[in-house]
Amino acid sequence: MAGGLVVPGEVVDGRQDAPVGQFSAAIRTRGLTKRFRGGQVAVDRVDLEVPRGSVFGFLGPNGSGKTTTIRMLLGLVTPTVGEVEILGGLIPGALGAVLPQVGALVEGPAFQNYLSGPANLARMDAADRTSDPSTARRRIADALDRVSLTSAGSKRYRAYSLGMRQRLGLAAALLRPRELLVLDEPTNGLDPQGTREVRALVRALAADGLTVFLSTHLLAEVEQVCTHVGVMRTGRLVTAGRLDVLLAATAPRVELDTTDPEAAVRVLDGLGLSSPRVRAGAGAATVSAALDGIAVAELAPALVAAGVGIHRLVVVRPDLEELYVSLTGEGFDVER
Amino acid sequence: MSSGRSVGARFLRSELRLVFGRRRNQMLLVALAAAPVLIGVAVRLSSPTSAQGAPGFVARISQNGLFLVFTAMAVTLPVLMPLAVAVVAGDSIAGEAHSGTLRYLLVVPVERTRLLVVKYVGIVTYGLVAAFVVAAAGWLTGLVLFPSGPVTLLSGDTVPYLDALGRAGLVALYAGAMLAGLAAIGLFLSTLTEVPIAAMASIAGVPVVSEILDAVPALSAIHPYLFTHWWLAFGDLLREPIATAGIRHGLGVQAVYIAIFGALAWARLTTKDVTS
Structure with missing residues (x-):
């Protein structure tokens, strides 16, 4: 020291x-x-x-x-x-x-x-x-x-x-x-x-x-x-x-690109993932949801079984910026 | 070196370099030095007959140049010198707060009481130097433009030139001491604001108010307690023997003002949240 x-x-x-x-x-x-x-x-x-x-x-x-x-x-x-x-x-x-x-x-x-x-x-x-x-x-x-x-x-x-x-x-x-x-x-x-x-x-x-x-x-x-x-x-x-x-304590999310977002949301809902969100993109839409302890390994087979075409599937950990915004609020919400 | 470190003499030296190195403060001293030169030239150019009717010290300048020191002191002490002190005093704390350097000095750390003492010594030193600058400029101008030799004092006694020159030094010392009360008032006002120019203006106004009050006969009861009342008592140094009553009053009143406003400045700065 x-x-x-x-x-x-x-x-x-x-x-x-x-x-x-x-x-x-x-x-x-x-x-x-x-x-x-x-x-x-x-x-x-x-x-x-x-x-x-x-x-x-x-x-x-x-x-x-x-x-x-x-x-x-x-x-x-x-x-x-x-x-x-x-x-x-x-x-x-x-x-x-x-x-x-x-x-x-x-x-x-x-x-x-x-x-x-x-x-x-x-x-x-x-x-x-x-x-x-x-x-x-x-x-x-x-x-x-x-x-x-x-x-x-x-x-x-x-x-x-x-x-x-x-x-x-x-x-x-x-x-x-x-x-x-x-x-x-x-x-x-x-x-x-x-x-x-x-x-x-x-x-x-x-x-x-x-x-x-x-x-x-x-x-x-x-x-x-x-x-x-x-x-x-x-x-x-x-x-x-x-x-x-x-x-590490922040909730990991799954993010996937698909041409059939509705079907994907149904599958994720059925598996118990909370509040899936859809973001439209060029060609494929992006669906994301909090994992809530569901094993990632279960996701892909369930999606494939439901006939959902997957272009990309990743698990995302929020970075500091997301953590920060979740703690301090989004945008210009000046609080004093 | 170790004793210097314990009392913080390095910081005081640094503060004095800052005060006297500032071009604005140097220009104020130059302006003060110009006053006796201008008075001397004016008296030299005016006809002897008109000088005869002039009041106080002015009439004596043409007989002995040393009186230019006392004339210049009587002219600059009520207005110009307080103005110069007001500028330096106003800048003392408010200037540091304004530029943000106050927070960095406190974090060094400089204890707040020590900062006040160093700032105060800086202001008083500047006032003392201002008085001696006026005295020196008056003396040199007097030597060049007017006769010198044994000096006839206000009491009518004649003393050797060197004796009178010593008294001129005492006059400058007294003038410097008379500015110490204003320095304390200024230090206090400077702790109240973060705008140095506001502090300077209000400090410069203080002796003016005091001098106005001093001129109102109805207020004669409070006159002895005004900090400007005894400023011109330095004339007593030009009597044989030296009359000390007015001088002692003057010094005593300054001491009281220093104590009161020093305490106020301390109470203010040591409890202030520094958010500048």
């Missing part, structure tokens, strides 16, 4: 202040609730558990309370009710001891407009009373190198493109060895190459043993890098757990 981003020979300062608790979760909340003035409940009794070493995808539509939750994790917003524990330390009491080990990107990057990228990082590092000034220059160069931003040089932040700003934000999160990274939409504004780079970076950091808490809208990204997910909807955490377990 102590491996992190430590460059060989570098002193990991501040580490001794860290609350001990190798076996505790990186993030744990209990009954976390935020009611803003005006009565709006942005976050509603959220119990979150992010295991150490996991890459946790934090999902949910806009306005579902993700950002408010992240702000409460970092001590920016005070919960109305509930507890937050980061790296074993209770927030807000342990903020000073814990935050030096947390790199964060919250709702997009923000830096001083009139300073260059390196000067901005130097300012962040100077603000950190637990960081070692003698290694600042090298750590800043390393962080910029890690996000491929070394060429920006003395350019002022205000002249940076959105992608460069995002990279600088990531560099700030990597200014010193961390235990936990909280990244709120880190690929926002990046081109496809940049997105791939960030994905590779997150993978590399996770391989080093860091815990990464990743809030994003890009489900493909989550499927590729995350070990765990949590899904928010209207302030509630509607599901959370290991990604493979969640996907």
